[in-house]
Amino acid sequence: MKKFLSILLSFVIILGFCGCQTATQTTSTDETTSNKTASSVSQAEETIAPALDTDKLEWVDFKEYNLSTEEPVKNVILMIGDGMGENIIKCSEIVKGDKLIMQGIENTVYVKTDSLSGTTDSAAASTAMSCGIKTENQYLGVDENGDPVETMVEFAKARGLKTGLVATQVLPHATPAGMVCHYNARSVLNTLFKQMLRANVDVLFGGGSQYYTGGAERTAVSNDYEYVRDEKDMLKMDGSKKSLGMFAYDGIYGDKTPSLSTMTEKALELLNNDNGFFLMVEGSNIDIKEADLDMEGTLKEMQSFDKAVNSVLSWAENNPGTLVIVTADHETGGVIVPENATAEDINNDCFTSGGEHTSTNVLLMAAGAQSDNLFEEDTIENTDISKAMRKQLNKTYGEAEVKLLNDANV
Numbered sequence: 001m002k003k004f005l006s007i008l009l010s011f012v013i014i015l016g017f018c019g020c021q022t023a024t025q026t027t028s029t030d031e032t033t034s035n036k037t038a039s040s041v042s043q044a045e046e047t048i049a050p051a052l053d054t055d056k057l058e059w060v061d062f063k064e065y066n067l068s069t070e071e072p073v074k075n076v077i078l079m080i081g082d083g084m085g086e087n088i089i090k091c092s093e094i095v096k097g098d099k100l101i102m103q104g105i106e107n108t109v110y111v112k113t114d115s116l117s118g119t120t121d122s123a124a125a126s127t128a129m130s131c132g133i134k135t136e137n138q139y140l141g142v143d144e145n146g147d148p149v150e151t152m153v154e155f156a157k158a159r160g161l162k163t164g165l166v167a168t169q170v171l172p173h174a175t176p177a178g179m180v181c182h183y184n185a186r187s188v189l190n191t192l193f194k195q196m197l198r199a200n201v202d203v204l205f206g207g208g209s210q211y212y213t214g215g216a217e218r219t220a221v222s223n224d225y226e227y228v229r230d231e232k233d234m235l236k237m238d239g240s241k242k243s244l245g246m247f248a249y250d251g252i253y254g255d256k257t258p259s260l261s262t263m264t265e266k267a268l269e270l271l272n273n274d275n276g277f278f279l280m281v282e283g284s285n286i287d288i289k290e291a292d293l294d295m296e297g298t299l300k301e302m303q304s305f306d307k308a309v310n311s312v313l314s315w316a317e318n319n320p321g322t323l324v325i326v327t328a329d330h331e332t333g334g335v336i337v338p339e340n341a342t343a344e345d346i347n348n349d350c351f352t353s354g355g356e357h358t359s360t361n362v363l364l365m366a367a368g369a370q371s372d373n374l375f376e377e378d379t380i381e382n383t384d385i386s387k388a389m390r391k392q393l394n395k396t397y398g399e400a401e402v403k404l405l406n407d408a409n410v
């Protein structure tokens, strides 16, 4: 009997350990698609970090853009590197052996990212940047009471601007969803996707074709969306209908096509019009690879995001009146840069938070129209990003009545 009890106790301890790891993963890891397991964590901790195969990385050569800051703001492009803390930018610079394109942007401030829950998740962070309010983790476009608050897409549409959301994760993922949806749960991806379509966002490019089913498909058809699933068909889109591209069942990782920069360039072509646009572009998978303690994968996603920054700055240079903001929703990974680091020192051991988000301030880099006139302080709250974009757009387009395009939790 004693032996039986001792075996039973061992089982309970083992089960308890696994349960704890799973619970930690669910609450702390930002992303629904992360497949980090207890065993992969312990392996990463026990083995010596492997050298990176940096030959696979194709960085865009550093170039400084000189965008005019004088014009009133006609277009806003908000670029978000999910989980892109300052140190992963520095790690990328060391491995590249040169500055990233985003590091050539002159106007920079630091951003505080905490939500009402403490260290933020991507949902509360997106809500802060979109709606200008602090809310609880998991909440999208709603305040702490669950009441809907005007999103950036709704704000822009009320002023007659076109709108677009481009991401390398599934489209209803937290960051794009916070720009348009109202729900007190980020996990209801099918519903969030329907909200995006009901809001008639003009351009939606990303992953997540698994959500284009049933009600979503009917909504897309009735709201006059053209739906494509590969790069070739995306490039043929002419904007005569609203544009919906879902290029992977799940996220669009690494070298999968279309790249973030190709999707972004096409979105700019489709959105460009006399009455301006608001476009959000997210390098979504930086965070996912950081949560997996995968430096090589993270750098690949950083390279993809920086290439998209290059596309945007190049476009904005030729289209005065465009405000470009490049920032992150939070830091992930507790990334450290070893002292006097060379490329060989940048590896999986640079992650120190077990893949969790941290409360470290992130960088915001701003270029183009009014970019030297956005913030009074050197350190701002993430809610100030929404307020600054709205202030500039209001100067150009005037005030408009708040018109919510979806009810909360429907």
Ligand SMILES: [Zn+2]
Pocket (backbone or CB within 6 Å): 030, 082, 083, 121, 122, 123, 125, 287, 329, 330
């Ligand atoms: Zn995030």
